[in-house]
Amino acid sequence: MLLVKLLFRNAFRQRLRSILTIAATTIAILAFGFLRTIVDAWYSGVEASSPKRLVTRNAISLTTPLPISYKDKIKKVRGVSLVSYGNWFGGIYISEKNFIPNFAVEPASYLELYPEYVLSAEEKKAFLQDRKGCIAGRKVAEEFKWRIGDTIVLKGTIFPGEWEFTLRGIYRGLRPTTDETQLFFHFDYLNERLKKIYPQRADHVGFFLIGIDDPRRAAEISLEIDSLFKNSLAETLTETEKAFQLGFVAMTEAILITIKLISYVIIIIILAIVANTMSMNVRERLSEYAVMKTMGFSWPHISVLVFGESLVITTTGAVSGMILTFPAAKIFVDAMGTLLPVFNITEKTLILDFIISIAVGISAGLLPAWKAINVPVQRALTKIG
Amino acid sequence: MNNIVELIEITKSYRRGSEIISVLRDINLSIPQGEFLAIMGPSGSGKSTLLNLIAGIDRPDSGRIIVSGIDITTLSEDELARWRAFHVGFIFQFYNLIPVLTAFENVELPLLLTGLSKGERREHAITALKIVGLEHRLNHYPSQLSGGEQQRVAIARAIVTDPSIIVADEPTGDLDKYSAEQVLDLLAGLNSQFNKTIIMVTHDPRAAAKAKTIRHLDKGILNATRETSF
Ligand SMILES: Nc1ncnc2c1ncn2[C@@H]1O[C@H](COP(=O)(O)OP(=O)(O)OP(=O)(O)O)[C@@H](O)[C@H]1O
Ligand SMILES: [Mg+2]
Numbered sequence: 001m002l003l004v005k006l007l008f009r010n011a012f013r014q015r016l017r018s019i020l021t022i023a024a025t026t027i028a029i030l031a032f033g034f035l036r037t038i039v040d041a042w043y044s045g046v047e048a049s050s051p052k053r054l055v056t057r058n059a060i061s062l063t064t065p066l067p068i069s070y071k072d073k074i075k076k077v078r079g080v081s082l083v084s085y086g087n088w089f090g091g092i093y094i095s096e097k098n099f100i101p102n103f104a105v106e107p108a109s110y111l112e113l114y115p116e117y118v119l120s121a122e123e124k125k126a127f128l129q130d131r132k133g134c135i136a137g138r139k140v141a142e143e144f145k146w147r148i149g150d151t152i153v154l155k156g157t158i159f160p161g162e163w164e165f166t167l168r169g170i171y172r173g174l175r176p177t178t179d180e181t182q183l184f185f186h187f188d189y190l191n192e193r194l195k196k197i198y199p200q201r202a203d204h205v206g207f208f209l210i211g212i213d214d215p216r217r218a219a220e221i222s223l224e225i226d227s228l229f230k231n232s233l234a235e236t237l238t239e240t241e242k243a244f245q246l247g248f249v250a251m252t253e254a255i256l257i258t259i260k261l262i263s264y265v266i267i268i269i270i271l272a273i274v275a276n277t278m279s280m281n282v283r284e285r286l287s288e289y290a291v292m293k294t295m296g297f298s299w300p301h302i303s304v305l306v307f308g309e310s311l312v313i314t315t316t317g318a319v320s321g322m323i324l325t326f327p328a329a330k331i332f333v334d335a336m337g338t339l340l341p342v343f344n345i346t347e348k349t350l351i352l353d354f355i356i357s358i359a360v361g362i363s364a365g366l367l368p369a370w371k372a373i374n375v376p377v378q379r380a381l382t383k384i385g
Numbered sequence: 386m387n388n389i390v391e392l393i394e395i396t397k398s399y400r401r402g403s404e405i406i407s408v409l410r411d412i413n414l415s416i417p418q419g420e421f422l423a424i425m426g427p428s429g430s431g432k433s434t435l436l437n438l439i440a441g442i443d444r445p446d447s448g449r450i451i452v453s454g455i456d457i458t459t460l461s462e463d464e465l466a467r468w469r470a471f472h473v474g475f476i477f478q479f480y481n482l483i484p485v486l487t488a489f490e491n492v493e494l495p496l497l498l499t500g501l502s503k504g505e506r507r508e509h510a511i512t513a514l515k516i517v518g519l520e521h522r523l524n525h526y527p528s529q530l531s532g533g534e535q536q537r538v539a540i541a542r543a544i545v546t547d548p549s550i551i552v553a554d555e556p557t558g559d560l561d562k563y564s565a566e567q568v569l570d571l572l573a574g575l576n577s578q579f580n581k582t583i584i585m586v587t588h589d590p591r592a593a594a595k596a597k598t599i600r601h602l603d604k605g606i607l608n609a610t611r612e613t614s615f
Binding site: 296381382 | 443475479490
């Protein structure tokens with residue numbers, strides 16, 4: 001206990017230096033946790049994906065449609081339990097600033113395939129019954145203060161014109177990783193209007209969403225589906241939902257790598273700061289370690305003192321940084337609106353924060369500990385302080 | 386008489402660049418149990434070197450050092466550290482208390498190596514502080530104590546483990562006359578009342594006069610014993 005007391009008091013002996021170092025650690029951990037959370041947010045689509053869902057799209061590109069007639073053929077593939085389909089609609093709500101991912105989907109099968117979008121029974125019924133109905137995630141509804149029954153007008157970009165919907169439900173995410181910023185409406189509503197204005201674009205879908213019984217057969221089923229349409233006019237590319245989402249993330253990979261890199265650079269900088277503080281602290285006290293050595297203390301005790309002190313500094317900083325990450329994230333989310341649909345500080349990030357603070361504490365203590373352990377005992381004869 | 390310290394044919398030299406400085410040459414010294422020895426001599430004569438050898442914080446080039454029956458020149462670094470914990474109490478010129486520990490905690494510190502329980506440590510530390518007359522300053526930090534009081538805490542710290550020998554290098558070198566007197570009386574008392582073996586290096590003839598025996602070190606040679614009038 002006395003050693004613990006001593007190492008705590010040592011940690012706060014140069015009060016200003018310690019406070020500045022702890023503050024630097026706090027900021028570093030805050031920044032690190034924050035950047036990690038941004039990266040997580042980017043991957044949220046991947047995280048939220050289910051191994052029991054496949055996505056089939058045109059092999060040429062994401063924006064090239066497939067005939068809706070493929071649906072029946074896909075349904076017959078062994079292991080396929082459910083087929084839904086839809087289109088990325090890309091409509092704009094009032095202004096382009098308002099980022100609301102919106103899709104035209106076959107509603108009944110879609111909701112069955114995505115049980116994580118939770119609607120009350122009445123909302124679900126109302127949505128399915130209203131051809132012009134739509135549902136939106138809780139976050140968008142809150143952001144734009146939508147109420148059930150409101151009329152929502154989207155300006156089409158891919159499908160020109162003004163499109164009017166009635167909000168029939170506000171869905172909640174089953175899990176924290178569920179995206180609550182999207183809007184869904186009936187594929188038929190889109191298709192029927194297309195038949196009138198762009199008949200050649202009607203009866204085509206952007207993607208099929210396929211439910212399978214056994215995730216272990218995902219690769220096999222994907223191949224089988226794609227082989228059905230080999231050498232046809234529109235060949236397909238089928239992959240798991242996760243692979244599909246990863247494909248999106250890959251487009252912005254350079255940014256992600258940069259963010260990750262920065263987050264690790266921050267750790268290296270904080271390591272340098274703590275190491276510098278520790279080496280100053282220990283250098284000023286070498287005679288004290290020498291005095292302890294004359295008393296018979298050796299490396300185990302001296303290591304405890306030096307590493308303990310270093311860890312007190314880094315973990316104090318880390319814990320305050322971790323605590324501050326929450327209000328910081330809240331401010332950020334409020335400012336960003338629905339741009340990052342899922343922005344959750346994960347347990348993993350917090351654990352990583354803590355592991356890093358321990359690793360930094362130990363690394364920063366290595367050289368000072370070595371110096372303290374090897375201080376010549378004769379040094380004890382010089383004046384302390 | 387029963388010798389607690391035996392130095393046999395001790396030589397010690399230091400290397401300074403390419404030059405080798407011979408500090409101690411063929412030193413033979415026997416210190417009986419219960420001795421209060423003062424080692425005097427001009428600056429640079431090797432007094433501290435000799436004391437450090439006896440205390441096991443430095444090693445001779447050749448010769449043997451036997452303290453309470455153990456040849457400490459044969460011990461490894463770790464063994465030597467452990468040996469010091471049980472056999473040697475140090476008193477330094479600059480007291481060298483740990484500034485962030487109270488008087489009591491400073492005295493308790495060496496007991497961490499002894500395996501005593503917390504209660505026993507407390508008892509021993511308080512007893513040691515009583516001996517030096519500072520039991521009323523337990524919770525004071527070194528900066529709140531005078532030089533003389535700090536040195537008395539340091540003496541309590543040196544005796545708390547009940548070591549075989551107490552070594553002191555210029556224990557009064559940094560003290561005013563009055564405090565020096567107090568510290569020396571305390572050492573003399575430890576020697577006479579508790580039969581503690583004390584080896585003290587000093588420049589000050591008045592300090593040396595408190596010892597039972599004075600030996601002079603000059604140019605690496607230890608001169609004949611001279612009993613003091615004490
Ligand atoms: N670690 C060392 N390295 C090199 N030379 C040393 C070392 N320690 C002591 N010396 C040299 O050995 C000689 C004796 O030193 P020592 O400290 O024992 O003398 P001293 O009698 O205690 O002197 P003082 O009265 O000034 O304390 C000196 O010349 C000193 O410079
Ligand atoms: Mg000296």
